[in-house]
Amino acid sequence: MPSTIDVSPADSFLVTPRTAVYVDSAASAEVEAIGDYAANMIASRSGAKSQRLAGGAAPDSSITLTLDPSLATLGDEGYDLTITRTRVRIASAAPAGLFHGVQTFRQLLPVAVEHPSAYQRRLIAPAVHVADSPRFAWRGAMLDVARHFLGPDDVKHFIDVMALYKLNRLHLHLSDDQGWRIEIKSWPKLTEVGGQTEIGGGAGGFYTQAQYADIVAYARSRYITVVPEIDMPGHINAALVAYPDLRCNHTAPEPFTRIGGASNTLCVTNDSIYQFVGDVVREIAAAAPTPYFHIGGDEVRSLTKEQYRGFIERVESIVTAAGPRMIGWGEIAPANIHPSTIVQHWNKDSTVLQAERGGKVILSPGPHAYMDMKYDSTTALGLKWAGFINLKTAYDWDPATLIPGIGEQSVLGVEGPLWAETVMTRQDYEYLAFPRLTAIAELGWSSARHHDWENFRRRIGAQGTRLAALGVNFARVPGVDWSW
Numbered sequence: 255m256p257s258t259i260d261v262s263p264a265d266s267f268l269v270t271p272r273t274a275v276y277v278d279s280a281a282s283a284e285v286e287a288i289g290d291y292a293a294n295m296i297a298s299r300s301g302a303k304s305q306r307l308a309g310g311a312a313p314d315s316s317i318t319l320t321l322d323p324s325l326a327t328l329g330d331e332g333y334d335l336t337i338t339r340t341r342v343r344i345a346s347a348a349p350a351g352l353f354h355g356v357q358t359f360r361q362l363l364p365v366a367v368e369h370p371s372a373y374q375r376r377l378i379a380p381a382v383h384v385a386d387s388p389r390f391a392w393r394g395a396m397l398d399v400a401r402h403f404l405g406p407d408d409v410k411h412f413i414d415v416m417a418l419y420k421l422n423r424l425h426l427h428l429s430d431d432q433g434w435r436i437e438i439k440s441w442p443k444l445t446e447v448g449g450q451t452e453i454g455g456g457a458g459g460f461y462t463q464a465q466y467a468d469i470v471a472y473a474r475s476r477y478i479t480v481v482p483e484i485d486m487p488g489h490i491n492a493a494l495v496a497y498p499d500l501r502c503n504h505t506a507p508e509p510f511t512r513i514g515g516a517s518n519t520l521c522v523t524n525d526s527i528y529q530f531v532g533d534v535v536r537e538i539a540a541a542a543p544t545p546y547f548h549i550g551g552d553e554v555r556s557l558t559k560e561q562y563r564g565f566i567e568r569v570e571s572i573v574t575a576a577g578p579r580m581i582g583w584g585e586i587a588p589a590n591i592h593p594s595t596i597v598q599h600w601n602k603d604s605t606v607l608q609a610e611r612g613g614k615v616i617l618s619p620g621p622h623a624y625m626d627m628k629y630d631s632t633t634a635l636g637l638k639w640a641g642f643i644n645l646k647t648a649y650d651w652d653p654a655t656l657i658p659g660i661g662e663q664s665v666l667g668v669e670g671p672l673w674a675e676t677v678m679t680r681q682d683y684e685y686l687a688f689p690r691l692t693a694i695a696e697l698g699w700s701s702a703r704h705h706d707w708e709n710f711r712r713r714i715g716a717q718g719t720r721l722a723a724l725g726v727n728f729a730r731v732p733g734v735d736w737s738w
């Protein structure tokens with residue numbers, strides 16, 4: 255829901271075969287690429303290109319994308335969209351805002367825009383003026399590709415759908431007890447051995463560094479930052495099977511391919527495991543530049559508090575020295591970490607300590623944001639330890655008041671994690687993610703002033719035909735009119 259929207263009811267803009275997308279004459283290659291994306295969106299053929307505006311005003315029936323420094327108050331992701339009978343103008347202080355403005359224009363066009371090959375589409379948008387910017391900088395989804403592997407093309411499809419809802423962070427949970435999913439050249443058995451297992455005994459899989467870099471670049475072209483996670487010092491059984499010397503007793507554990515967690519950890523008192531951690535962090539950061547590196551840190555049961563905290567602090571210095579900002583699950587907050595480290599709340603954890611340090615937190619509360627929970631008792635997929643999460647439960651909470659002591663200024667944003675114990679195919683992932691991820695997207699973008707379940711419930715029905723057109727296997731949850 256945009257910050258402000260003024261509609262001129264009597265007027266509308268019609269895309270015709272003459273309609274062209276223009277960027278400024280001096281536009282960067284990046285802005286031109288957004289122009290090409292918009293040109294493809296309105297064309298009923300692929301390969302459409304934007305054009306450069308060579309002096310003077312845009313002609314009638316044009317869509318222009320303009321960088322406008324005077325809009326800096328809307329931030330890099332905010333935009334100003336004006337649609338009149340003759341023109342569409344999308345302006346922003348930065349490319350990300352232009353991209354989001356294109357998504358709003360897309361949402362204002364009929365669902366036919368999602369069918370690029372539809373013959374003679376009638377694309378008509380209401381005349382509006384929208385000035386818009388996000389509430390939070392972090393609007394994320396997490397895919398657990400460790401419990402079951404999800405191939406690069408399926409991840410890209412997910413990225414495309416995320417872009418429609420202006421989500422901007424894709425957290426990839428790349429390792430866990432049941433599998434290791436990213437090539438590390440200096441530790442090849444991680445994928446040769448650890449990449450070959452998954453829950454239920456399937457074949458697993460992994461991304462080569464080139465495939466991972468390709469996913470990161472694809473996401474970047476949709477203004478989504480990939481956040482790699484290597485979970486440690488627990489949830490690491492797959493790596494211990496591959497390299498038993500990472501364990502204190504130097505013996506290989508059995509592969510773990512069930513639901514649940516193994517209790518094994520890295521041997522945090524052995525200096526040599528920090529070589530392993532450093533190699534993994536550095537190789538992933540070198541494969542594709544990353545502003546963030548998530549170290550997991552959750553659910554460690556077999557270490558003393560001192561051992562656990564010492565590990566987190568030492569790993570923080572390794573990650574920071576490699577460049578990225580560290581992120582960890584709520585359990586890391588009691589360690590003596592830097593205020594610039596980000597803590598991700600998920601359960602009854604100590605995240606508030608990071609807010610007290612002046613640090614930032616990401617909110618993924620299990621009972622609202624965990625997209626792997628069942629919708630209700632009839633949902634075949636998913637788990638239920640955090641409760642059933644219907645669409646209202648996913649939507650109806652306020653990030654600024656959820657946790658006493660964590661106010662709006664401490665909240666970097668929100669993220670919906672999709673753990674993959676029970677999901678195996680793209681269709682399974684989509685069924686649990688949609689429509690609940692649209693609720694997370696709305697919490698992340700829209701101001702608290704616009705928070706209104708009844709209004710959201712009515713609007714979300716219109717997304718059904720759009721998701722269907724994009725081939726998304728969304729859950730037609732009750733209480734929403736999906737027949738639009």
Ligand code: ACM
Nearest residue numbers: 552553583600673
């Ligand atoms: C988690 O769900 N263990 C972060």
